[in-house]
Amino acid sequence: MAAKDNNSLVIWLSIFVLFSLGFGVAWYMTWSHSDDLRRQLATATDAETKSKGAITELNGQIAALSGSIGRAGTPDEIVETVKTEIAANAGNGAAVPPSLGDALLKAATDRDINVLGNNDKNSQLQAKTAELANLVATHAAAMDSMKKSLDEKEAALRQKERESDEQLAKLQSELDKTTAELREAQDNLETLRTETSNTIADLTQERDRQREALIDLRRDKQRLEGITYERPDGALTFVDQNALTCYVDIGSRDELRVGTTFSVYKKQNAGVGRAQSDKDIKGKIEITDILGDRLAKANIVDQRDDAPLGSGDPIYSPLFWPGQKLQIAVVGMLNFDGNPGSDREEFHRIVKGTGAEIVVEVNDEANILGKTGEVLDPAEIKNRITSQTRFLIVGDLGDTSTQDAAQREILNKIADYKEEMERAAENSGVYVLNLASFLDYVGYSSKSLTYSPTKRFPGSLANGALSRGVNATRGNRESSAAISGAFSTRRQKPLVSTGATSKLYSGEQVE
Numbered sequence: 341m342a343a344k345d346n347n348s349l350v351i352w353l354s355i356f357v358l359f360s361l362g363f364g365v366a367w368y369m370t371w372s373h374s375d376d377l378r379r380q381l382a383t384a385t386d387a388e389t390k391s392k393g394a395i396t397e398l399n400g401q402i403a404a405l406s407g408s409i410g411r412a413g414t415p416d417e418i419v420e421t422v423k424t425e426i427a428a429n430a431g432n433g434a435a436v437p438p439s440l441g442d443a444l445l446k447a448a449t450d451r452d453i454n455v456l457g458n459n460d461k462n463s464q465l466q467a468k469t470a471e472l473a474n475l476v477a478t479h480a481a482a483m484d485s486m487k488k489s490l491d492e493k494e495a496a497l498r499q500k501e502r503e504s505d506e507q508l509a510k511l512q513s514e515l516d517k518t519t520a521e522l523r524e525a526q527d528n529l530e531t532l533r534t535e536t537s538n539t540i541a542d543l544t545q546e547r548d549r550q551r552e553a554l555i556d557l558r559r560d561k562q563r564l565e566g567i568t569y570e571r572p573d574g575a576l577t578f579v580d581q582n583a584l585t586c587y588v589d590i591g592s593r594d595e596l597r598v599g600t601t602f603s604v605y606k607k608q609n610a611g612v613g614r615a616q617s618d619k620d621i622k623g624k625i626e627i628t629d630i631l632g633d634r635l636a637k638a639n640i641v642d643q644r645d646d647a648p649l650g651s652g653d654p655i656y657s658p659l660f661w662p663g664q665k666l667q668i669a670v671v672g673m674l675n676f677d678g679n680p681g682s683d684r685e686e687f688h689r690i691v692k693g694t695g696a697e698i699v700v701e702v703n704d705e706a707n708i709l710g711k712t713g714e715v716l717d718p719a720e721i722k723n724r725i726t727s728q729t730r731f732l733i734v735g736d737l738g739d740t741s742t743q744d745a746a747q748r749e750i751l752n753k754i755a756d757y758k759e760e761m762e763r764a765a766e767n768s769g770v771y772v773l774n775l776a777s778f779l780d781y782v783g784y785s786s787k788s789l790t791y792s793p794t795k796r797f798p799g800s801l802a803n804g805a806l807s808r809g810v811n812a813t814r815g816n817r818e819s820s821a822a823i824s825g826a827f828s829t830r831r832q833k834p835l836v837s838t839g840a841t842s843k844l845y846s847g848e849q850v851e
Contacts, residue, residue: 354418357402361395570613572654573602573662576625577635579649584640586625588655593633594662599693601626601783602638602655606647612656613771613781622647624783625655641785657782658731658773659694666696669725669770671758672735673704676779690784700724700761706753718760725764732765734758735775 574590590596602625605612609620623643630636643649659666668691674684682704691698700721701709708716710724725732737758738751765772773781 351422353401570611570656570658572605572612572656573660574655576604576649576651576653576655578651579640581640581648585628586638586640586649587631588625588627588636588638589634590662591632591634591636592630594660595695596627596630596636596660596662597693597695598627598630600657600660601641601690601785602657602660603781603783604643604649605654605656607652607654609654612654613658621780622653623649624785625649626783641783657694658778659691659696659782661696661730666694667699667729668696669700669729669732669761669765670698670735671702671732671761672737672754672775674735674775676775676784690782694782699729702754702757702761704750706750706757708757718757721757721760722764722767725761725768725770727768727770729765729768729770731778732761732770732772733775733778734762734772 574588574594577587577589579586588602603612603621604623604625606620606622624641625638626641627636627638640649659668670687674682674687677683677686684703688698697711699711700716703709708718708721710716710720716724737755738747740748740751740755742748742751762772764770
């Protein structure tokens with residue numbers, strides 16, 4: 341407040357000095373030349389002298405004032421400069437006050453207002469400061485509480501760490517012990533593995549040697565006379581030659597199926613299912629009705645004229661395996677009924693009719709097929725022919741010298757597959773049969789529509805006896821003596837039947 345009063349005094353003093361100067365100048369200009377003017381001049385001269393002194397003093401004061409306010413220049417320049425600074429520093433954006441007094445008054449008023457505002461703000465600041473101090477104190481108390489809790493938890497954690505270190509040391513000791521035991525066990529295991537590997541190698545070598553020996557023994561066995569590898573499946577219990585029917589001692593208990601065919605052997609035979617015993621086959625039958633657990637009815641499909649079927653004759657089929665599903669393998673072309681074309685479908689019908697299944701088959705196109713007809717890789721042959729497989733049936737391998745390159749390639753593949761299948765059969769103890777023997781053993785009767793002189797006639801002639809059955813009604817066996825025109829030049833009188841009957845039809849059974 342004292343600083344502002346001093347500033348006002350300086351400003352007023354400056355204005356007064358300026359007015360005094362102006363007045364002195366005016367006074368000097370109007371001085372009369374009259375005596376009065378002289379006297380006034382003298383007086384004025386004295387006044388001038390005094391004024392000059394006053395001016396000098398005022399100039400000194402102005403200089404001192406200029407130095408005080410920190411501004412240089414003429415009074416007008418100082419005034420303008422002060423006004424400009426007042427507008428810039430003491431004003432509030434309103435118009436510049438017209439006088440220094442007004443500016444000082446306004447500045448004082450603004451100062452008082454600012455002081456009051458600052459006092460209010462200071463009061464609010466003190467209140468906020470007190471509130472903040474309270475918050476700081478509360479926070480400090482909370483921090484102290486948290487620090488105390490943290491110290492307690494840290495102490496508990498250190499205790500747990502000590503306990504954990506003790507447990508860890510104990511576990512580490514146990515782990516080291518277990519590791520040592522494990523290392524020892526691994527060493528023992530490695531030793532055992534080495535010994536086992538050596539043993540396995542020795543056993544494998546011995547097994548292979550014994551397998552080769554077994555294969556050789558099996559091959560020699562099949563070559564020996566009087567030794568069979570199959571047993572009869574059953575026997576005839578009753579034969580009706582008039583109706584060409586018979587009964588067998590197998591039935592539903594053996595899972596026998598209608599349509600299964602059997603070959604019939606002599607009671608005294610060299611063994612069923614062998615090529616050497618083919619001459620012992622007397623005929624063939626086909627099951628027509630299952631009558632009980634151990635009884636079934638069959639038709640006589642074929643029988644030898646010199647050895648009709650009789651009770652007690654053993655029956656056999658390579659496709660019948662009581663209580664089990666027979667598995668067979670097939671390779672080669674299947675042509676057996678004498679008619680043109682492949683008989684593979686007929687072969688499948690024969691096999692499936694007995695409940696058997698073909699586990700692997702090489703067809704006429706040299707494709708390897710599985711149970712459901714899926715195409716197999718050649719590497720699968722050894723996996724399909726196992727100890728569960730009973731027979732490997734070998735059909736016609738064809739003529740590999742044919743000029744047809746495509747057909748020759750197919751036949752060569754079939755021959756290669758046949759060799760692989762025979763090796764697999766030898767390793768698994770599977771019997772190898774040619775197609776003709778297999779069909780004879782199953783009791784198959786050809787459906788050929790043509791006749792070959794090298795085979796038995798596939799029908800019965802009406803000439804001679806009225807029936808091929810033993811003890812059948814003979815009727816009139818005398819020939820009519822009618823001769824074909826092709827033999828009309830015959831001179832000898834035709835022979836007349838004597839009515840004598842061969843022992844074949846005397847009622848006795850000939851074996």
